[in-house]
Amino acid sequence: MNPAGRTDTVGGARRTLAVVGGGIIGLTCALAAADAGWQVKVVDAGRNRCAAWVAGGMLGSLGEGRPGEDALFAISERSARLWPAFIERLGDPRIATAADSLFVATTTADAAYLTQLADFVWSTHPHAVDRLSRIDAAGVRVRERAIGARVRGGYLARGEGAVDNRRLIAALESALVAAGGRITRREVAHLADLDDADQILLAAGAGLADLWPAAPVHLAKGEVLRLRADRMTVPPPRHVIRARVDGRMVYLVPRHDGIVVGATQYEGDMDEWRSGLATPQAGGVAELLADAIEVFPGARDYALVEVAAGFRPCSADGVPLVERLDERIVVAGGHGRNGIILAPYTSEMFMQLLTDDGVLVGVGVERNVT
Numbered sequence: 167m168n169p170a171g172r173t174d175t176v177g178g179a180r181r182t183l184a185v186v187g188g189g190i191i192g193l194t195c196a197l198a199a200a201d202a203g204w205q206v207k208v209v210d211a212g213r214n215r216c217a218a219w220v221a222g223g224m225l226g227s228l229g230e231g232r233p234g235e236d237a238l239f240a241i242s243e244r245s246a247r248l249w250p251a252f253i254e255r256l257g258d259p260r261i262a263t264a265a266d267s268l269f270v271a272t273t274t275a276d277a278a279y280l281t282q283l284a285d286f287v288w289s290t291h292p293h294a295v296d297r298l299s300r301i302d303a304a305g306v307r308v309r310e311r312a313i314g315a316r317v318r319g320g321y322l323a324r325g326e327g328a329v330d331n332r333r334l335i336a337a338l339e340s341a342l343v344a345a346g347g348r349i350t351r352r353e354v355a356h357l358a359d360l361d362d363a364d365q366i367l368l369a370a371g372a373g374l375a376d377l378w379p380a381a382p383v384h385l386a387k388g389e390v391l392r393l394r395a396d397r398m399t400v401p402p403p404r405h406v407i408r409a410r411v412d413g414r415m416v417y418l419v420p421r422h423d424g425i426v427v428g429a430t431q432y433e434g435d436m437d438e439w440r441s442g443l444a445t446p447q448a449g450g451v452a453e454l455l456a457d458a459i460e461v462f463p464g465a466r467d468y469a470l471v472e473v474a475a476g477f478r479p480c481s482a483d484g485v486p487l488v489e490r491l492d493e494r495i496v497v498a499g500g501h502g503r504n505g506i507i508l509a510p511y512t513s514e515m516f517m518q519l520l521t522d523d524g525v526l527v528g529v530g531v532e533r534n535v536t
């Protein structure tokens with residue numbers, strides 16, 4: 167019996183689900199299905215092709231709010247509210263690494279850019295007003311004493327935290343196995359390889375297009391740095407710091423032992439993703455490092471322990487595709503720059519589709535899968 171007290175069976179036998187992709191979306195959906203009584207197997211090609219392994223781990227809805235992306239903002243807000251219960255289900259409170267965010271600027275133009283984003287949030291989503299407040303430079307320094315001298319005021323986003331995405335993935339894998347699920351490391355070349363499953367979830371991230379050639383998804387490559395503190399350095403910040411520095415965005419995401427610095431964005435190439443050898447570019451890495459040190463000078467003494475690149479699988483409008491392709495196949499993909507925050511929302515949508523397997527939801531795109 168699952169935590170919800172239900173068991174999905176047909177004629178007494180547990181129904182089977184095969185999940186292609188063991189990134190954040192595949193694992194979160196797999197765990198929800200296992201908790202609902204499904205017999206689940208996840209097939210995953212490996213972490214060197216997994217965006218969720220590279221990601222920063224921000225749970226950003228206010229900070230990701232952009233004019234023209236109202237639908238994405240609404241589902242991000244909804245998903246943010248599901249996070250406390252999700253972390254409780256995983257039983258590891260250290261997955262959370264920050265509770266609030268600071269949005270800060272260096273120049274007048276940077277400050278004007280942040281004001282535009284804040285105005286968008288305040289004007290279109292009045293319920294979020296209380297969570298986003300203006301804060302002056304002194305207020306920023308009270309909250310983060312080691313902040314850089316050029317940093318002006320900005321905004322405090324209450325309840326907009328971050329997670330350690332690698333700890334999260336490890337916790338999801340453990341919880342899934344404890345709930346009776348299986349994880350296999352291999353690439354699925356054709357869905358015919360999964361003939362034995364009653365239902366299939368395609369959650370292959372950037373790999374979606376290899377299994378569903380008409381997938382309306384494009385790739386955005388991004389670089390991320392991992393810096394480690396030690397007992398001689400200033401401690402990591404307590405807030406997520408999203409900074410606009412001389413016209414560029416940089417974010418510093420706290421870890422218990424350091425900072426994750428992100429992220430650049432370029433057009434992504436499918437062949438580079440397939441190779442599993444995403445190469446960071448020198449220029450992008452140099453800017454991230456310089457901007458991070460500008461915002462948080464103590465980072466200069468941290469160890470640079472990892473420089474990585476990953477591929478965000480993006481839909482056209484930022485809203486993920488969570489839909490049924492036919493009576494056996496469901497897809498959950500295209501989460502772009504927000505797949506971590508959107509994971510609990512996605513698994514809720516997925517479970518509705520899974521238990522509704524007779525219905526084909528069409529959105530006017532070609533459904534050929536390989």
Ligand SMILES: Cc1cc2nc3c(=O)[nH]c(=O)nc-3n(C[C@H](O)[C@H](O)[C@H](O)COP(=O)(O)OP(=O)(O)OC[C@H]3O[C@@H](n4cnc5c(N)ncnc54)[C@H](O)[C@@H]3O)c2cc1C
Nearest residue numbers: 187189191211217218223224354371373388504505506507
């Ligand atoms: C640089 C960067 C920073 C980011 N920062 C954030 C952030 O701070 N907050 C946030 O919310 N989001 C962030 N994201 C976005 C987030 O990581 C993605 O939206 C999310 O990982 C998408 O989840 P997914 O499970 O669909 O894909 P992935 O996490 O990429 O997982 C897909 C999995 O499928 C596997 N796979 C692919 N093809 C096959 C196949 N044929 N057979 C078997 N397995 C296969 C891959 O090996 C991989 O493990 C960031 C992304 C990047 C690149």
